[in-house]
Amino acid sequence: MPASRTWHQIIIIGRWESVTRMEFDLSGQTALLSGSGRGMGKASATELARNGADVVINDIDEDVAEQTADEIRDLGVDALGIAADVSDEAEVAAMVERATDELGAIDILVNNAGVGDAGPFLDDRYDHTFDLNLDVHLHGALNCTREVVDGMVEREYGKIVNFTSIHTKNGVGMSPAYDVAKYSLLGLTKSLALELGREGVRVNAVAPGWANTRLTEEFSQAVTEQILDNNPLGRFAEPEEVAQAVAFLVSPASDYVNGHELRVDGGQVPIDSWRLDSR
Numbered sequence: 261m262p263a264s265r266t267w268h269q270i271i272i273i274g275r276w277e278s279v280t281r282m283e284f285d286l287s288g289q290t291a292l293l294s295g296s297g298r299g300m301g302k303a304s305a306t307e308l309a310r311n312g313a314d315v316v317i318n319d320i321d322e323d324v325a326e327q328t329a330d331e332i333r334d335l336g337v338d339a340l341g342i343a344a345d346v347s348d349e350a351e352v353a354a355m356v357e358r359a360t361d362e363l364g365a366i367d368i369l370v371n372n373a374g375v376g377d378a379g380p381f382l383d384d385r386y387d388h389t390f391d392l393n394l395d396v397h398l399h400g401a402l403n404c405t406r407e408v409v410d411g412m413v414e415r416e417y418g419k420i421v422n423f424t425s426i427h428t429k430n431g432v433g434m435s436p437a438y439d440v441a442k443y444s445l446l447g448l449t450k451s452l453a454l455e456l457g458r459e460g461v462r463v464n465a466v467a468p469g470w471a472n473t474r475l476t477e478e479f480s481q482a483v484t485e486q487i488l489d490n491n492p493l494g495r496f497a498e499p500e501e502v503a504q505a506v507a508f509l510v511s512p513a514s515d516y517v518n519g520h521e522l523r524v525d526g527g528q529v530p531i532d533s534w535r536l537d538s539r
Contacts, residue, residue, distance in 0.1 A: 284511040287312035290363045291510065292356070294346050294404055295373030297324035299473040300423070303499035304370055304506040305339075306332060311507055313368065314338040316359040320345055320373075338363055346373045346400030356407040365415065366408040368510045371401035371445075372423045376475045378435035386437065393441035401445055405452070409461065416460035419510040422449045424467045426525050446521060453519030462518045464509045469525025471497040493526035 286308055296305040297319030305315045309332045317332065319325035322343035329341030340362055344355040360366060375396045377389050401422055412418025425442040426432075432439060446465055453463040470476050470487055476496055479487075488494055505524045508514050 283513050284311045284507055286368070286507075286511060289367040290314045290316065290359070290365065291368035291370065292316040292318065292359055292366045292404070292408065293370040293372055294318045294400065295320075296370070297321060297328045297341075299475075300468060300471060300499045300502045301370070301372040302328050303503040304372065306335070307500070307503035307507045308368070308370075308510065309335045309337045309339065311511070312337065314363050315340075316355075316363060316366070317341045318344055318346070318355060318373070346371075346403055347395040349403050352400075352403040352407055356404075360411075365411045367412070367415075367418060369404060369408050369418070369420045370423070370506060370510070371404055371421070373397075373400050374423065376438075378438045380434045381436050390437040390440070393437040394444070397438075397441035398444045398448065401448065409456065412461045413456070413459040418456075418461040419514075420452070420456075420461065420463045421506055421509045422446075422463070422465045424449070424465045424521055426467060426469045426523070426528055428467055428521065429523065429525070429528075449521065450519050457518045462509075462514065464514070464517055464519065465521040466502065466505045466509060467521050467523045467525065468502045469497055469523075469528040471499055471502060473499060487528075490529040491526050492528075495526070497524060497526060 291308045291313045293301055293305045293315060295301045296317045305317055305328065309315050314337050315332055317325045317329045317339060320343060325341035325343050329339040332339040340359060342355045342358060344351040346352055356366065373396055375392055377392055379385060379389050383389065405420060422445050424446045427439045427442045428446045449463055449465040456463055502524050505522050509517065509522060
């Protein structure tokens with residue numbers, strides 16, 4: 261019986277190899293990544309560049325955007341750093357216009373720009389926190405998508421990846437504004453996948469767990485322990501691990517993946533609230 265099972269597996273593997281191979285080559289494509297001056301966005305831009313894509317680095321801080329673009333050019337691809345607030349339609353339109361003028365049509369869009377502002381519903385600043393999260397996470401993604409999608413539809417091909425969150429796995433208490441924004445972005449992902457898939461444009465999401473970024477560096481020891489106690493791997497992700505998932509979703513290897521949320525969270529069980537946080 262074991263020998264028969266092994267033979268069957270070899271046949272299946274052989275059939276798969278004859279059909280397709282994992283192909284991450286992005287040569288000749290241009291990728292725009294919002295919020296890619298630092299952290300997971302920067303790691304994702306670097307990974308796409310390593311696979312041959314020219315990249316547009318967006319950050320709200322011009323110096324950060326240009327510095328990251330300089331670093332990526334050392335990989336032998338074209339890179340352009342542009343400062344823009346993704347929640348501002350006019351700034352996004354100007355960014356995309358400049359990007360296409362200098363690097364050509366946008367084939368890949370990664371909506372990564374985000375904010376970490378969170379707080380309880382009963383907080384006096386709740387309205388501001390709610391508006392900020394929706395403006396950046398949801399409306400920022402909408403603004404960027406609107407500016408590039410017509411070209412993708414015209415070419416009948418494009419890849420859009422939205423950064424959602426482990427918060428869409430199970431809402432995390434004490435952060436309803438962030439949760440609502442990320443759930444909304446996931447809904448947008450699935451809805452656009454249905455509409456744009458018919459036009460040759462794939463829309464997916466990557467949902468990172470907590471990773472080693474500036475945000476988690478600010479966590480107290482108690483909060484860090486609270487999170488890691490609920491992670492089977494017992495650690496935060498490295499930004500480069502999330503970037504590998506992004507590279508897959510924008511590559512030809514994922515051409516039959518559409519409307520999917522790919523979790524990169526180590527099997528994390530979401531914490532039920534920031535009960536140990538001082539916020």
